Amino acid sequence: MEEDSQAFFWIKSEGQQKLATENMVPGNQVYKERLIIKKGIEFRLWDPFRSKLAAAIMNELDYFPFENKSQILYLGASTGTTVSHISDIVGHDGIVFGVEHASRVARDFLDRVAAHRKNVIPILQDARKPKEYFSVFGKVDVVYVDIAQPDQTQIAVDNCETFLKKGGYFFLVIKTRSIDVTKAPKRIVEEEVEKLKPGFQVLQTIDLHPYDKDHAMVIAKFKN
Numbered sequence: 441m442e443e444d445s446q447a448f449f450w451i452k453s454e455g456q457q458k459l460a461t462e463n464m465v466p467g468n469q470v471y472k473e474r475l476i477i478k479k480g481i482e483f484r485l486w487d488p489f490r491s492k493l494a495a496a497i498m499n500e501l502d503y504f505p506f507e508n509k510s511q512i513l514y515l516g517a518s519t520g521t522t523v524s525h526i527s528d529i530v531g532h533d534g535i536v537f538g539v540e541h542a543s544r545v546a547r548d549f550l551d552r553v554a555a556h557r558k559n560v561i562p563i564l565q566d567a568r569k570p571k572e573y574f575s576v577f578g579k580v581d582v583v584y585v586d587i588a589q590p591d592q593t594q595i596a597v598d599n600c601e602t603f604l605k606k607g608g609y610f611f612l613v614i615k616t617r618s619i620d621v622t623k624a625p626k627r628i629v630e631e632e633v634e635k636l637k638p639g640f641q642v643l644q645t646i647d648l649h650p651y652d653k654d655h656a657m658v659i660a661k662f663k664n
């Protein structure tokens with residue numbers, strides 16, 4: 441993994457090298473993560489047990505297209521833990537569109553994250569209906585999907601077809617138990633990857649163990 445872009449950092453804390461992002465809103469915590477100041481810059485520790493993107497980095501993620509000024513569509517924003525770190529990375533000139541359909545969760549997302557960060561646009565919509573938020577934005581560099589639905593791959597593909605740039609990156613979190621509890625997790629991941637092959641070049645599949653049980657992340661590039 442190249443780290444020259446300084447999208448994220450390794451900070452020594454409690455005798456260990458820990459993952460962190462530079463806090464875009466100094467003094468502000470999102471999920472009670474530790475804030476550490478080094479050489480006058482404030483960093484937020486990025487917990488791989490709380491964020492699957494951090495877990496993927498810990499497990500040798502080879503592709504990291506989240507950069508300064510990137511435009512990201514994030515489906516399944518929840519209360520915004522991972523969105524907040526992506527917001528740190530893309531910075532003031534980037535943007536993160538966070539789609540969340542559960543209004544109670546979305547309220548926390550607004551209070552904890554979107555209210556403090558101008559580069560986060562909350563969209564209270566169902567990711568199954570991308571046409572409903574079509575007018576909100578144009579094409580993005582990365583589509584990140586973590587919605588834990590049985591038909592999540594189809595939802596993700598529909599969103600990529602509507603919003604992802606040609607050659608853009610696609611990150612799909614597969615919660616194997618939410619697709620079929622009776623099948624072996626490895627088999628489910630293989631089946632979901634097969635579904636992507638017509639439209640995407642699959643680059644990497646990462647098992648998120650031990651940070652997340654029965655979760656995998658697929659990273660792909662959009663051919664269209």
Ligand code: SAM
Pocket residue numbers: 490491492515516517518519520521522523539540541542545565566567568586587588589
């Ligand atoms: N990505 C989050 C993080 O790392 O902080 C955790 C996401 S959580 C596993 C899944 C979220 O997807 C839930 O908040 C759920 O309400 C949302 N979700 C599920 N189906 C959805 C849909 N069809 N449209 C929008 N959001 C959805």
